[in-house]
Amino acid sequence: MLPAPFDILPETAYRVLNLDAGETLFRQGDPTRGIFYLITGRVRLVRFARSGETVVIHRAGPLETFAEASLFVDVYHCDAILEQAAQLVELRREPLLRQFYSDPLFAMALTSRFATQVQTYRRRLELLAVRSAQERVFAALSEGFLTGDIKTFATEIGLSHEATYRALSHLVRRGRLVKTGRGKYRVKTT
Amino acid sequence: MLPAPFDILPETAYRVLNLDAGETLFRQGDPTRGIFYLITGRVRLVRFARSGETVVIHRAGPLETFAEASLFVDVYHCDAILEQAAQLVELRREPLLRQFYSDPLFAMALTSRFATQVQTYRRRLELLAVRSAQERVFAALSEGFLTGDIKTFATEIGLSHEATYRALSHLVRRGRLVKTGRGKYRVKTT
DNA sequence: TTCACCTTATGATCGAAATCATATCTGATG
DNA sequence: CATCAGATATGATTTCGATCATAAGGTGAA
Structure with missing residues (x-):
């Protein structure tokens, strides 16, 4: 307990x-x-x-x-x-x-x-010092901050959940992340 | 030492x-x-x-x-x-x-x-969770974060120094802060 | 199965802060 | 004392994220 x-x-x-x-x-x-x-x-x-x-x-x-x-x-x-x-x-x-x-x-x-x-x-x-939403989301993901749901994740990294969703899909489109399911993302291992 | x-x-x-x-x-x-x-x-x-x-x-x-x-x-x-x-x-x-x-x-x-x-x-x-620059600057000042120079202060609270200067003068104009000298500010005790 | 609710997701708009620019003031240094 | 670098301060412009809106997907309960 x-x-x-x-x-x-x-x-x-x-x-x-x-x-x-x-x-x-x-x-x-x-x-x-x-x-x-x-x-x-x-x-x-x-x-x-x-x-x-x-x-x-x-x-x-x-x-x-x-x-x-x-x-x-x-x-x-x-x-x-x-x-x-x-x-x-x-x-x-x-x-x-x-x-x-x-x-x-x-x-x-x-x-x-x-x-x-x-x-x-x-x-x-240090994460919050990253200005760009995309870079911040990416860094947070690399560091394993996305454990629970996206809204919690968004709050933890100081972004609105909308901005976070957008950054996530943008990063997927740019090939830096892989979407492994609804609300599931992983850093692309090159 | x-x-x-x-x-x-x-x-x-x-x-x-x-x-x-x-x-x-x-x-x-x-x-x-x-x-x-x-x-x-x-x-x-x-x-x-x-x-x-x-x-x-x-x-x-x-x-x-x-x-x-x-x-x-x-x-x-x-x-x-x-x-x-x-x-x-x-x-x-x-x-x-x-x-x-x-x-x-x-x-x-x-x-x-x-x-x-x-x-x-x-x-x-908690301070960084405050969205408005003015409110954040005010809260940071109340908590005694402004010890050194303004630029350091600005970095610590996650704002550009320009935004910080502007928030400071705005708070002074609105009567919430007192300017006690160049780069010196204090919360107004009502 | 239907309904309600919440999360995920994306579009549209707006505003606040970042950025770029410029000027003044201050302190340090030779 | 003159000069220079850096901090303070404010103006102008732009951009990015907050906010508002809407819809689809998922889950649990009745």
């Missing part, structure tokens, strides 16, 4: 929560209870800037963890609000930290997970 | 390198030597996809670390090529891992650093 390295934690280290859309998971200033793993649903993390404006700093989706940095601070620095009803796992802070201290392999695995995430985000950012 | 938590490492744990533009720091498949901290210059990380295409997966700039995930694997998964001449620090893998195992506080600090980076990248990605 939980992704590595959280799967080795004892059952007392976490609990499953079910929340409705609109509910608040935690607020800026609340003492940190732990980090979270989203099974289904969507959570929005919002920070209130000094100017009084609210800024969305992250939108977490299914199978993602969030609020990782809260492990190392005393209070949350943003609000977590349920955008959709969600089932999620609260990974409690104390057991996590205890495990981290006592089990170097767990510590390594956790750090490795974070390092991998950093890498993934950097790839996405 | 080194950012936390690397500043506590003994001198034997790292060495300073000076490389020219065009030189290769490491190649895909090379045994991992360690992670790197860039003092000056620019390094491009490139991966060769199965299709034969080369994809830029990251461009590291001054005061950034890169290849962090290599700590936990045996070989590098991309090439690192000097885009500009650079002075950088090689943080050697073995001493790092030894420190990580033997010093839980170091381990914590390293993990915390990675978690913070994850957070920062997520913020940037």
Whole structure:
């Protein structure tokens, strides 16, 4: 149920929560209870800037963890609000930290997970720096970003789904991609 | 010279390198030597996809670390090529891992650093999801992204510098920002 | 089997941002 | 102090992708 390295934690280290859309998971200033793993649903993390404006700093989706940095601070620095009803796992802070201290392999695995995430985000950012829709779609495909449906893919690479469909068919016409089915594309191996 | 938590490492744990533009720091498949901290210059990380295409997966700039995930694997998964001449620090893998195992506080600090980076990248990605140039510039400014010069700021938030200048002056005219000097802007606190 | 809904897909239009151009200001360098 | 390079700033033009619209294909439920 939980992704590595959280799967080795004892059952007392976490609990499953079910929340409705609109509910608040935690607020800026609340003492940190732990980090979270989203099974289904969507959570929005919002920070209130000094100017009084609210800024969305992250939108977490299914199978993602969030609020990782809260492990190392005393209070949350943003609000977590349920955008959709969600089932999620609260990974409690104390057991996590205890495990981290006592089990170097767990510590390594956790750090490795974070390092991998950093890498993934950097790839996405680099992808978003590609101006042309066609080139971006092609690069994203080469990097294996198209796992689920095209609309999700489009959102991930910062394009409208229409622009993405168009770029895909254009790339197929130009012979750079192969269409292997409805909504299925592959980079042409020359 | 080194950012936390690397500043506590003994001198034997790292060495300073000076490389020219065009030189290769490491190649895909090379045994991992360690992670790197860039003092000056620019390094491009490139991966060769199965299709034969080369994809830029990251461009590291001054005061950034890169290849962090290599700590936990045996070989590098991309090439690192000097885009500009650079002075950088090689943080050697073995001493790092030894420190990580033997010093839980170091381990914590390293993990915390990675978690913070994850957070920062997520913020940037969320920012890039804002379609309107004006809103994006405003949000980025509220979040304190404007630290150096405007052109760097523009690149970071995925806009041309012209569009950024225009958005800035427009936001000033509309009274949402205050111009505090040439290239200096602040969110208006109402 | 029919209906409803969502994804895939493509056409048409419009607008916003990229691009190209130009000018001013600033700081660094000799 | 003069010069030059680069950052700031804004104007003009163009282009590309967002948006709106529509249709076909697929899936699941009644």
